[in-house]
Amino acid sequence: xxxxxxxxxxxxxxxxxxxxxxxxxxxxxxxxxxxxxxxxxxxxxxxxxxxxxxxxxxxxxxxxxxxxxxxxxxxxxxxxxxxxxxxxxxxxxxxxxxxxxxxxxxxxxxxxxxxxxxxxxxxxxxxxxxxxxxxxxxxxxxxxxxxxxxxxxxxxxxxxxxxxxxxxxxxxxxxxxxxxxxxxxxxxxxxxxxxxxxxx
Amino acid sequence: xxxxxxxxxxxxxxxxxxxxxxxxxxxxxxxxxxxxxxxxxxxxxxxxxxxxxxxxxxxxxxxxxxxxxxxxxxxxxxxxxxxxxxxxxxxxxxxxxxxxxxxxxxxxxxxxxxxxxxxxxxxxxxxxxxxxxxxxxxxxxxxxxxxxxxxxxxxxxxxxxxxxxxxxxxxxxxxxxxxxxxxxxxxxxxxxxxxxxxxx
Numbered sequence: 232x233x234x235x236x237x238x239x240x241x242x243x244x245x246x247x248x249x250x251x252x253x254x255x256x257x258x259x260x261x262x263x264x265x266x267x268x269x270x271x272x273x274x275x276x277x278x279x280x281x282x283x284x285x286x287x288x289x290x291x292x293x294x295x296x297x298x299x300x301x302x303x304x305x306x307x308x309x310x311x312x313x314x315x316x317x318x319x320x321x322x323x324x325x326x327x328x329x330x331x332x333x334x335x336x337x338x339x340x341x342x343x344x345x346x347x348x349x350x351x352x353x354x355x356x357x358x359x360x361x362x363x364x365x366x367x368x369x370x371x372x373x374x375x376x377x378x379x380x381x382x383x384x385x386x387x388x389x390x391x392x393x394x395x396x397x398x399x400x401x402x403x404x405x406x407x408x409x410x411x412x413x414x415x416x417x418x419x420x421x422x423x424x425x426x427x428x429x430x431x
Numbered sequence: 432x433x434x435x436x437x438x439x440x441x442x443x444x445x446x447x448x449x450x451x452x453x454x455x456x457x458x459x460x461x462x463x464x465x466x467x468x469x470x471x472x473x474x475x476x477x478x479x480x481x482x483x484x485x486x487x488x489x490x491x492x493x494x495x496x497x498x499x500x501x502x503x504x505x506x507x508x509x510x511x512x513x514x515x516x517x518x519x520x521x522x523x524x525x526x527x528x529x530x531x532x533x534x535x536x537x538x539x540x541x542x543x544x545x546x547x548x549x550x551x552x553x554x555x556x557x558x559x560x561x562x563x564x565x566x567x568x569x570x571x572x573x574x575x576x577x578x579x580x581x582x583x584x585x586x587x588x589x590x591x592x593x594x595x596x597x598x599x600x601x602x603x604x605x606x607x608x609x610x611x612x613x614x615x616x617x618x619x620x621x622x623x624x625x626x627x628x629x630x631x
Contacts, residue, residue, distance in 0.1 A: 351600050400551050400598050400606035408604040
């Protein structure tokens with residue numbers, strides 16, 4: 232299949248980030264997730280933690296979000312400023328090289344390119360709740376509540392900037408339930424799809 | 432992969448029905464679509480055309496839907512009566528043998544079984560509009576309008592009986608854009624998933 236960019240959108244706790252990373256390794260191409268955050272931090276001067284959270288979460292419409300940058304960034308809120316910088320960086324990366332991009336509405340940002348495979352990874356709530364405790368440890372907040380809060384923020388962010396419904400099959404070429412296929416199974420299947428000579 | 436029942440849900444014009452049929456042939460198992468309608472017609476005495484349309488479309492809540500069966504079928508509307516019979520028939524088929532079942536909320540009906548792979552096939556509107564003209568011919572109604580009407584009815588029917596959103600990735604193990612993979616590509620990929628010895 233003639234696709235050089237793979238975007239991975241994912242429900243929190245579904246293993247989508249790990250799948251993206253392992254797929255990129257197997258394909259021998261870079262995976263932009265934390266690396267994208269670092270590049271944006273250098274470029275915008277915003278804190279990594281802020282980019283990590285706000286780059287995918289519900290946009291702030293509070294007047295304070297303007298106040299903190301003194302309305303100095305072309306009159307944009309920090310959320311909109313970050314969205315613009317993130318969009319430009321994603322387009323630049325896709326133009327430069329074959330890569331995997333995790334999250335950050337990359338499917339939508341790159342919608343005009345023909346060389347992009349858009350993937351969405353999800354899993355039932357119970358499986359994701361178990362996984363986030365294994366991977367990120369316990370917190371004071373109950374796991375299912377953590378999932379719902381994170382996914383709700385991602386969905387609102389996606390809707391706000393793309394006017395599409397997050398997690399709707401129509402927005403992706405392929406969606407996979409990682410609880411059925413497993414992390415490795417998802418990586419293998421995507422690798423099979425991307426490299427199978429029989430398909431284009 | 433240890434799945435013996437495959438349910439195929441699909442957007443109108445996406446080729447999902449054809450994919451289901453070809454996959455079943457390749458696996459050497461029956462595909463229930465028209466065959467299911469015929470069985471239901473025998474069993475219920477309802478016309479095939481009625482079952483074909485109403486079994487997947489928006490439920491009728493008109494008092495006439497009761498009047499036609501004289502409120503005689505345990506006081507159910509024809510829609511609810513058909514839903515019940517359809518549900519029982521799908522459960523019976525799944526119990527009996529490995530098979531592919533196209534449409535009719537089979538994913539939801541069989542949700543308690545562990546041996547079911549739920550697939551959703553979709554494609555962009557422009558591709559589906561082209562396909563329905565090729566497959567079903569022209570009608571007085573503009574193709575995109577035909578698509579939207581059919582899909583809207585399917586979505587309402589699904590929501591009414593399952594309380595889930597039709598076409599949302601979460602409801603399926605796998606969703607595929609048939610305009611990218613092609614009919615044959617979808618069949619091959621599903622066959623690969625179902626028969627690959629490396630996965631379970």
